[in-house]
Amino acid sequence: xxxxxxxxxxxxxxxxxxxxxxxxxxxxxxxxxxxxxxxxxxxxxxxxxxxxxxxxxxxxxxxxxxxxxxxxxxxxxxxxxxxxxxxxxxxxxxxxxxxxxxxxxxxxxxxxxxxxxxxxxxxxxxxxxxxxxxxxxxxxxxxxxxxxxxxxxxxxx
Numbered sequence: 001x002x003x004x005x006x007x008x009x010x011x012x013x014x015x016x017x018x019x020x021x022x023x024x025x026x027x028x029x030x031x032x033x034x035x036x037x038x039x040x041x042x043x044x045x046x047x048x049x050x051x052x053x054x055x056x057x058x059x060x061x062x063x064x065x066x067x068x069x070x071x072x073x074x075x076x077x078x079x080x081x082x083x084x085x086x087x088x089x090x091x092x093x094x095x096x097x098x099x100x101x102x103x104x105x106x107x108x109x110x111x112x113x114x115x116x117x118x119x120x121x122x123x124x125x126x127x128x129x130x131x132x133x134x135x136x137x138x139x140x141x142x143x144x145x146x147x148x149x150x151x152x153x154x155x156x157x
Contacts, residue, residue, distance in 0.1 A: 015072045015145035021064050022138045028057045033131050040120045047109055047120075050127065054106045061102065061134075065095040073141060077148045084144050091144075094137055101130050 032053040040046055068074060074092055078085045108123045115123075 015077075015149055018068060018071055018073050018145055019142060021068070022142055025057075025060055025064055026135070026138055028053070028060050029131055029134050032057055032127065036124055036127050036131070040117065040124070043115060043117075043120055047115070050109045050123070051106065054102060054109060054127070058099070058102055058106070062099060065099070068141075069095070073145055077144060081144075081148045084148070087140070087144065091137060091141055094133075098130070098134060098137065101126075101133065105130055 032050075035046070035049045035053045038046060038049075069092065074088060078088060105123065105126050108119075108126065
């Protein structure tokens with residue numbers, strides 16, 4: 001069966017699918033970031049939007065991480081570019097850490113009752129750190145994918 005060829009002109013194999021999924025993940029991260037940049041004046045509205053954005057992000061990240069573990073990045077890249085193996089092991093382990101942090105921020109945002117302004121700021125700060133971690137994580141994975149596709153690694157036949 002031939003691979004699907006998108007508008008970009010090359011098949012959705014060899015890392016392209018992962019790069020496209022990373023774009024979707026980062027779009028959701030961007031929507032979360034936009035929420036975090038809003039003023040905390042109306043706490044209930046802000047928390048409601050924050051919960052929606054965190055839920056959306058989890059719904060994207062959990063299956064992405066599961067599929068990614070079986071995809072090009074974690075199955076083919078180590079064979080093509082063994083020099084990335086240690087970094088890939090660290091990044092794979094980070095998937096669970098990211099989901100736990102996301103769940104922790106979600107739990108804090110889901111607390112019932114009035115939250116004090118300092119508690120809202122703390123939730124915001126935790127979410128900002130999560131955003132930074134996800135952005136760095138996805139950037140490192142993208143760098144490895146691009147390196148595996150474009151660098152002359154001199155792999156054995």
